[in-house]
Amino acid sequence: MAHTIDKFAPYLGLATWGDVWDLTFYRAQNGRLVWYPKTRPKSPASPAQAYHRDRMRLAAKSWNALDPAGRAAWRELARRARIRIGPCALYYAAFTQLRPRWLETIERQTGISVPRPPTVPLHTYAQ
Numbered sequence: 257m258a259h260t261i262d263k264f265a266p267y268l269g270l271a272t273w274g275d276v277w278d279l280t281f282y283r284a285q286n287g288r289l290v291w292y293p294k295t296r297p298k299s300p301a302s303p304a305q306a307y308h309r310d311r312m313r314l315a316a317k318s319w320n321a322l323d324p325a326g327r328a329a330w331r332e333l334a335r336r337a338r339i340r341i342g343p344c345a346l347y348y349a350a351f352t353q354l355r356p357r358w359l360e361t362i363e364r365q366t367g368i369s370v371p372r373p374p375t376v377p378l379h380t381y382a383q
Contacts, residue, residue: 315351318373319344326371336366347373 273282281291301309322330330343339362341349350359351373363369 311352312348315348315373318351319347322347322371329368329370333362333366333368333370336368337362 274280275294278294279291280294281289284290319327327343330347334341334343334346339346353359359370359372
């Protein structure tokens with residue numbers, strides 16, 4: 257069952273979304289803060305799920321390893337492209353996409369060249 261705690265959230269200093277202890281918080285479309293008990297998976301991750309989680313973990317490590325100039329280039333690329341996605345999410349998309357042509361197109365349109373994410377082997381899980 258979801259609960260709303262709009263009256264108390266500002267006083268508690270809670271973020272507007274995410275997990276805190278064993279609770280998950282998010283903002284509903286009407287702007288109210290909603291929370292519910294965090295759910296746990298009932299079965300272990302499938303090989304495909306584990307593969308994609310590992311890719312996202314690698315993407316995060318790769319983003320965190322970027323030097324400040326590299327992050328600034330991705331930030332400027334996202335700003336000049338005028339797309340509604342942040343630089344980190346844009347980097348994740350470049351890291352996990354099968355076709356890098358869209359990134360070349362955005363670079364050509366904005367005139368900004370960004371450091372490429374490392375190439376990761378695809379489908380290394382048993383199907």
